[in-house]
Amino acid sequence: xxxxxxxxxxxxxxxxxxxxxxxxxxxxxxxxxxxxxxxxxxxxxxxxxxxxxxxxxxxxxxxxxxxxxxxxxxxxxxxxxxxxxxxxxxxxxxxxxxxxxxxxxxxxxxxxxxxxxxxxxxxxxxxxxxxxxxxxxxxxxxxxxxxxxxxxxxxxxxxxxxxxxxxxxxxxxxxxxxxxxxxxxxxxxxxxxxxxxxxxxxxxxxxxxxxxxxxxxxxxxxxxxxxxxxxxxxxxxxxxxxxxxxxxxxxxxxxxxxxxxxxxxxxxxxxxxxxxxxxxxxxxxxxxxxxxxxxxxxx
Amino acid sequence: xxxxxxxxxxxxxxxxxxxxxxxxxxxxxxxxxxxxxxxxxxxxxxxxxxxxxxxxxxxxxxxxxxxxxxxxxxxxxxxxxxxxxxxxxxxxxxxxxxxxxxxxxxxxxxxxxxxxxxxxxxxxxxxxxxxxxxxxxxxxxxxxxxxxxxxxxxxxxxxxxxxxxxxxxxxxxxx
Numbered sequence: 001x002x003x004x005x006x007x008x009x010x011x012x013x014x015x016x017x018x019x020x021x022x023x024x025x026x027x028x029x030x031x032x033x034x035x036x037x038x039x040x041x042x043x044x045x046x047x048x049x050x051x052x053x054x055x056x057x058x059x060x061x062x063x064x065x066x067x068x069x070x071x072x073x074x075x076x077x078x079x080x081x082x083x084x085x086x087x088x089x090x091x092x093x094x095x096x097x098x099x100x101x102x103x104x105x106x107x108x109x110x111x112x113x114x115x116x117x118x119x120x121x122x123x124x125x126x127x128x129x130x131x132x133x134x135x136x137x138x139x140x141x142x143x144x145x146x147x148x149x150x151x152x153x154x155x156x157x158x159x160x161x162x163x164x165x166x167x168x169x170x171x172x173x174x175x176x177x178x179x180x181x182x183x184x185x186x187x188x189x190x191x192x193x194x195x196x197x198x199x200x201x202x203x204x205x206x207x208x209x210x211x212x213x214x215x216x217x218x219x220x221x222x223x224x225x226x227x228x229x230x231x232x233x234x235x236x237x238x239x240x241x242x243x244x245x246x247x248x249x250x251x252x253x254x255x256x257x258x259x260x261x262x263x264x265x266x267x268x269x270x271x272x273x274x275x276x277x278x279x280x281x282x283x284x285x286x287x288x289x290x291x292x293x294x295x296x297x298x299x
Numbered sequence: 300x301x302x303x304x305x306x307x308x309x310x311x312x313x314x315x316x317x318x319x320x321x322x323x324x325x326x327x328x329x330x331x332x333x334x335x336x337x338x339x340x341x342x343x344x345x346x347x348x349x350x351x352x353x354x355x356x357x358x359x360x361x362x363x364x365x366x367x368x369x370x371x372x373x374x375x376x377x378x379x380x381x382x383x384x385x386x387x388x389x390x391x392x393x394x395x396x397x398x399x400x401x402x403x404x405x406x407x408x409x410x411x412x413x414x415x416x417x418x419x420x421x422x423x424x425x426x427x428x429x430x431x432x433x434x435x436x437x438x439x440x441x442x443x444x445x446x447x448x449x450x451x452x453x454x455x456x457x458x459x460x461x462x463x464x465x466x467x468x469x470x471x472x473x474x
Contacts, residue, residue, distance in 0.1 A: 061339060163383050
């Protein structure tokens with residue numbers, strides 16, 4: 001047996017570990033597997049802390065925003081200032097709760113206006129731990145009826161789709177991620193083209209011929225062609241237009257504020273859905289190969 | 300305290316030991332903060348706290364085997380928190396190599412000065428990014444730009460945060 005000099009042992013270990021990981025990558029690509037078991041363990045271990053952190057941090061942030069913003073206005077005596085501070089703390093807490101109530105009311109109104117569409121509210125408790133993908137983590141998972149490939153929205157517009165559902169949490173690929181996409185069309189001209197992410201704040205609308213008229217500020221909505229999102233949900237507005245070889249290069253500003261998401265709605269169906277403003281109450285046909293929709297859970 | 304002599308045998312460099320559980324707790328905290336902070340402060344997404352922790356413990360422990368194994372574990376945990384669009388091994392490979400390099404450099408240079416830490420972290424961040432792009436291009440066939448101004452800003456931001464973070468982590472050392 002050949003002895004390895006001790007100073008080369010770490011180099012051999014390095015090569016071994018890298019080869020192992022390269023093989024692991026190859027297996028994932030070849031078998032299209034995603035190392036689900038390791039992910040379930042990691043997310044299962046981290047999500048309770050994220051959940052607790054999210055609630056605690058939200059509370060502190062509300063106090064910080066309102067209490068310290070108001071503090072500079074106080075110029076009176078120390079005694080009055082103390083009383084004021086105590087009252088401001090109370091106000092800050094109430095304002096935080098009121099702001100949260102407003103957001104939840106908006107979600108509720110949206111839900112009630114779309115009573116025929118099964119959906120569930122979820123809180124954002126984390127993000128992807130790196131810049132390699134743009135994902136968020138929700139505090140709801142398989143136990144609440146969430147499944148892979150379900151659409152995620154806010155009343156403002158499309159957010160992304162569920163890429164992994166764990167028992168008590170799920171991961172959502174944001175529309176701005178490079179691998180994300182949604183079937184879309186221009187609201188006025190009805191010109192269709194997929195909208196996808198580039199890893200940047202703005203989205204890109206593809207395959208719109210140079211001959212078609214597109215104006216800055218035009219609304220982009222879902223076309224329903226991806227069979228994930230119902231038609232006519234806001235995707236964004238046209239922010240930049242350039243002529244390309246065959247197709248226009250169109251950049252779209254997302255309708256939903258994807259950098260500051262706190263609560264979202266998950267569409268609890270894997271079948272094509274119709275929103276209420278379509279005026280179509282008929283049952284849409286199931287997508288080929290789509291599993292039965294899970295039972296809708298309510299928040 | 301253990302001591303290791305540098306390759307030239309001219310001066311000795313300390314190998315730092317840490318309080319029990321310090322490395323595990325610091326690693327888990329870094330991953331947790333990395334996965335939570337960008338929700339509340341979008342700009343903190345440019346920071347790579349798991350990378351900074353890998354660099355710090357690599358530079359301090361100065362044992363290449365420990366450094367690369369710690370880098371691998373941190374990288375794989377980061378991969379698994381990133382969702383299925385990031386295959387297990389992408390950050391794993393990059394952080395394994397960074398852990399090895401940091402430990403090897405830490406065993407040859409005195410890396411206690413804030414300026415040295417700033418420069419090394421910026422260099423390691425660039426190397427880490429280069430390894431991720433290389434892995435994406437060669438192994439995953441995913442085109443990715445090698446360089447842009449955003450990355451330069453991110454490298455400087457990470458290096459600046461590292462200076463203060465490393466001072467904080469120094470407190471976890473055994474006297």
